[in-house]
Structures are given as C-alpha cells and as structure tokens.
Amino acid sequence: MIRVQLTSSGQKQGELLVVPVFSKEEPETEGLKAAVARRVRSFEGPKGWNADKDQVLSRELGGTAGAMARIYGLGKRSDFDADGLVVWLRRVVKESGQAGYQSVRIVLPKHDVTLDMAVAMSAYSAICLADYRFDRFRSTPGKTGVKSVRLVLSAEALAVFRKVARWSRELAAGVAAARDLGNTPPNEATPEWMAERCRELGRDYGMKVRVLTPSGLKRKKMGGILAVGEGSANPPRLVRMDWGTRGPIIALVGKGVTFDTGGISIKPAATMDEMKYDKCGACAVFGIARAAAALKLPFRFRAYLPLAENMPDGKAYRPGDIVRCYNGKTVEIMNTDAEGRMILADALSWAASEKPDVMLEYSTLTGATVVALGTGAAALYTPEDELAGDLLSAADRAGERLWRMPLWPEFGRAMKGNHGDLKNLGTRWGGANQAAAFLSEFVGDQQDWAHLDIAGGAYVGAGQAGTKGATGYGVPLTLLWLLSRAGKL
Numbered sequence: 444m445i446r447v448q449l450t451s452s453g454q455k456q457g458e459l460l461v462v463p464v465f466s467k468e469e470p471e472t473e474g475l476k477a478a479v480a481r482r483v484r485s486f487e488g489p490k491g492w493n494a495d496k497d498q499v500l501s502r503e504l505g506g507t508a509g510a511m512a513r514i515y516g517l518g519k520r521s522d523f524d525a526d527g528l529v530v531w532l533r534r535v536v537k538e539s540g541q542a543g544y545q546s547v548r549i550v551l552p553k554h555d556v557t558l559d560m561a562v563a564m565s566a567y568s569a570i571c572l573a574d575y576r577f578d579r580f581r582s583t584p585g586k587t588g589v590k591s592v593r594l595v596l597s598a599e600a601l602a603v604f605r606k607v608a609r610w611s612r613e614l615a616a617g618v619a620a621a622r623d624l625g626n627t628p629p630n631e632a633t634p635e636w637m638a639e640r641c642r643e644l645g646r647d648y649g650m651k652v653r654v655l656t657p658s659g660l661k662r663k664k665m666g667g668i669l670a671v672g673e674g675s676a677n678p679p680r681l682v683r684m685d686w687g688t689r690g691p692i693i694a695l696v697g698k699g700v701t702f703d704t705g706g707i708s709i710k711p712a713a714t715m716d717e718m719k720y721d722k723c724g725a726c727a728v729f730g731i732a733r734a735a736a737a738l739k740l741p742f743r744f745r746a747y748l749p750l751a752e753n754m755p756d757g758k759a760y761r762p763g764d765i766v767r768c769y770n771g772k773t774v775e776i777m778n779t780d781a782e783g784r785m786i787l788a789d790a791l792s793w794a795a796s797e798k799p800d801v802m803l804e805y806s807t808l809t810g811a812t813v814v815a816l817g818t819g820a821a822a823l824y825t826p827e828d829e830l831a832g833d834l835l836s837a838a839d840r841a842g843e844r845l846w847r848m849p850l851w852p853e854f855g856r857a858m859k860g861n862h863g864d865l866k867n868l869g870t871r872w873g874g875a876n877q878a879a880a881f882l883s884e885f886v887g888d889q890q891d892w893a894h895l896d897i898a899g900g901a902y903v904g905a906g907q908a909g910t911k912g913a914t915g916y917g918v919p920l921t922l923l924w925l926l927s928r929a930g931k932l
C-alpha cells in the first residue's frame with residue numbers, strides 16, 4: 444500500500460512535483476516555495492494547450508538537478524467532481540510510477556468537493572490503493588512504482604484530510620484484503636482456507652471466531668449449505684465471527700461460494716473461471732470486518748460467512764431434491780446453479796435468530812442483476828425505506844453504484860414450491876427480484892435487513908474496461924454507512 448503524508452508546504456529533492464490546473468486558470472501553487480511556484484506559473488504549454496482534461500505538461504523545474512514538474516489539466520472547474528478527483532489521483536500515481544518515481548508530491552486541486560469528508564476519504568484511500576496488484580502467483584514480481592505520496596493541501600483541506608486519514612487507511616486495507624481473498628484462485632481458496640483466513644483475522648483483531656464443519660452443520664440442521672457443498676471434495680464451512688462490546692448489534696452476512704460450476708445444472712464453459720469471484724460477498728464482509736475492528740467502531744458486530752464449493756459429482760445435490768433449511772422451511776431444488784440462496788437461507792436464518800438490530804447481506808447472487816443494472820453496480824433490496832435511504836446515500840458518497848430494486852409480493856409468489864414450501868427457481872422474468880424475495884423467507888421477523896446483489900460490482904471480468912479482478916465492492920459504502928451511523932461522518 445502506498446504511504447500518504449499530508450502537508451501544507453515544502454519541497455524535497457528527487458520527488459516529482461504534480462500541479463493541477465483548471466482550464467483558463469493559473470496552476471495551483473499555494474504551499475510551494477516561491478521560486479518553484481513562479482517557475483511553474485511561467486511554463487508555457489505547446490499550441491493547443493488549454494489545460495483540458497487529461498492534457499499533461501512535463502517541464503524541468505531547474506534549480507535542483509533533474510527536478511521535474513508535471514502540470515495536469517483538469518478541464519473546466521465546473522465539470523470537476525469527486526469522481527474526477529479520484530480518477531485523476533489514481534492516474535497521477537500510476538503515471539508517476541511508470542516514469543520511475545518512487546515519491547511524488549501532489550498539489551491537491553483547490554475545489555469545494557475536496558472539503559467533503561467522504562470525498563476526502565475516497566481520494567485518500569484511492570491513493571493508498573493505486574498500486575494494488577495481485578501478483579502472489581507471478582514467478583517474476585511486477586516492477587515497484589510509487590512508494591509514497593505527499594499531498595499538498597490548503598489549511599482548510601488539510602483539516603478535513605487529517606480527520607479522515609486513519610479511516611481512509613483502514614478502508615484501503617479492508618478493500619485490499621477483500622480483493623486479495625476474492626482474487627485467490629479456487630484451488631487454494633477452498634472453504635477451509637477461507638475459514639483459516641477468518642481465524643487469522645480473529646487472532647489479529649480480537650474477534651471470537653467459530654467455524655462450523657459438516658458435522659456441526661448437520662447438528663444445526665442446515666440443509667441448504669450442506670446440499671450445496673455435498674458435491675465437492677472441499678467440504679463446506681460456516682464461519683461466525685463476533686467482536687465489539689457496545690452499541691447496536693450489526694449482523695453482516697456474505698455469500699462465499701469458493702467456486703460455482705453450477706453443479707449438475709452446469710454452467711457453460713465461457714468465463715466460468717470468473718466464478719472464483721462467487722465468494723466476493725464473503726470477501727466484502729471480511730474486508731468490512733477488518734476495517735471496522737481496526738477502527739474500533741462502537742457496534743457489536745456479528746459476521747456470518749457461509750462457504751461452499753458448488754460442484755457436479757455423484758454425491759452432488761440434484762434438481763428435484765427437497766432440502767430443509769435452518770429455519771425449518773423446505774426448498775425444492777429446480778436448478779443447482781441457484782446455490783447462493785441455498786447457503787444464504789441457512790446463514791440468514793441463523794443470523795436473524797440471534798436478533799440483531801440490523802442485518803446486511805452481500806452476495807454475487809444473480810446474473811439477472813447485471814442484466815438489469817450493468818457491470819459496476821449493485822442492487823439493493825430492503826423493506827425499510829430509512830435503511831434504503833441511508834445505504835443509498837452512503838454508496839453515493841463512497842462513489843459506489845447502488846440502486847434500489849423492488850420486493851413486490853408477486854416475486855415471492857413465483858418462489859412457492861410444488862412439493863416443498865419453496866423452490867429455488869422462479870419464472871424467467873425478474874430473476875434478481877425473485878432471488879431477493881426468496882431470501883426474505885429466511886429473515887424471520889427481522890425488519891431492518893438489506894440484501895445487496897453485488898454480482899455486477901464485485902469484479903471486473905472479461906470484456907470489461909479496467910484492471911481485471913475483484914474490486915472489494917461494498918467495503919467503502921459499508922464503512923461510510925457505519926461511520927455515519929456512529930455519528931462520525
């Protein structure tokens with residue numbers, strides 16, 4: 444992770460100096476030494492230089508040998524926003540690394556958006572994560588880029604950034620942890636391996652960790668997760684972690700299918716490798732847990748991670764099977780590829796039976812949600828308008844796309860079973876909504892609950908723009924939601 448330091452002035456040798464400029468304005472040189480500021484302002488661009496967005500000017504600063512400055516055009520001030528800031532910072536750090544710099548001093552654009560605490564948090568953590576790579580499986584490690592960034596801020600911005608510095612670093616570490624787990628290939632990241640990571644996390648942060656193995660799951664009559672895990676040589680686990688001694692009880696549930704072949708209702712071959720990301724709900728909960736525990740947020744947390752691998756096999760569960768879940772409801776299996784809802788049925792009903800104040804669940808549950816909202820976004824389902832509003836606003840402030848979807852009764856009706864209470868597959872239309880309606884059968888009388896279908900946001904897959912891999916979706920919005928619930932933000 445890149446080290447970030449906040450400063451209101453100064454200049455060091457061997458650093459790259461990055462100065463932003465809005466179209467038709469002077470470069471922002473407040474805080475720089477007078478001589479340097481004068482020199483930067485005297486730089487003239489080539490023909491056509493208007494400080495448009497993405498226009499860059501590189502010049503020698505003179506004085507100290509080899510010192511360089513880069514002036515980045517940001518386009519029109521009135522078009523600049525939080526997203527523009529984050530994208531720009533990421534780009535600056537990447538390009539500085541490619542140019543061979545280990546340390547870079549970036550003057551923060553003077554703009555109202557930078558004074559918002561949530562924006563500052565996104566900006567700070569984006570810098571921390573700008574060098575994120577998953578290269579544990581590469582024989583030759585990638586080149587190292589920028590190691591440290593000094594942000595030059597106005598007094599006003601400095602106060603804001605100082606306030607969010609620690610939150611931002613833990614957020615970045617939580618996102619990185621979620622990505623690392625998500626990216627880990629399914630031959631290593633088995634249910635037991637994931638459980639071991641949770642035990643480790645528990646040791647590091649003083650959480651109580653309990654891991655149910657198949658025998659424990661049988662004793663608890665958790666037929667959903669047992670059925671899904673039956674076809675795999677890597678038996679299922681259900682992890683329960685808790686920590687925190689004061690405040691409301693917050694339950695976090697995350698789908699952890701370490702690999703989803705579809706089982707007997709097997710998936711097509713194309714992009715099946717991406718089903719290693721089917722554990723990203725659990726990974727998000729892991730990242731949230733890490734950050735929330737590190738920051739000692741004033742809540743009593745409980746995290747539930749159902750972990751299973753969905754494989755076809757002689758012992759695998761099959762269409763037509765009827766299984767009984769933890770809350771006693773029976774489900775007729777119509778499609779073994781609708782496995783996420785089966786493991787969540789047990790985890791959610793266990794979590795709900797322990798009466799939390801609020802329960803959030805994250806899952807790469809349906810392709811239908813990606814059809815509806817596109818990639819990069821997640822669907823929010825909750826019967827509670829206030830909770831919906833809080834989560835949508837947290838997502839908006841965290842720069843994550845979240846969109847509310849309906850829990851209408853017809854979607855529940857579509858999930859009634861022929862010979863069981865429920866079936867795990869509905870009709871052709873509104874698949875994400877039907878899946879959410881199915882889950883709502885397992886929350887008991889819990890009112891404050893939300894389901895986030897993160898299938899579209901959890902990873903960047905083939906054919907999508909950007910660096911491929913797990914994103915850590917959900918960690919930023921949830922940490923923001925927690926901080927504002929704690930009255931800190």
Ligand code: BES
Nearest residue numbers: 721778780781783807808809810811898
């Ligand atoms: N893990 C998938 C959902 C998914 C699809 C996640 C694409 C990420 C990208 C889930 O288990 C699944 O297979 N869902 C089925 C449900 C269907 C059988 C009702 C789907 O979406 O096709």
Ligand code: MN
Nearest residue numbers: 703780781782
């Ligand atoms: Mn599936």
Ligand code: ZN
Nearest residue numbers: 700703721783
């Ligand atoms: Zn799945």
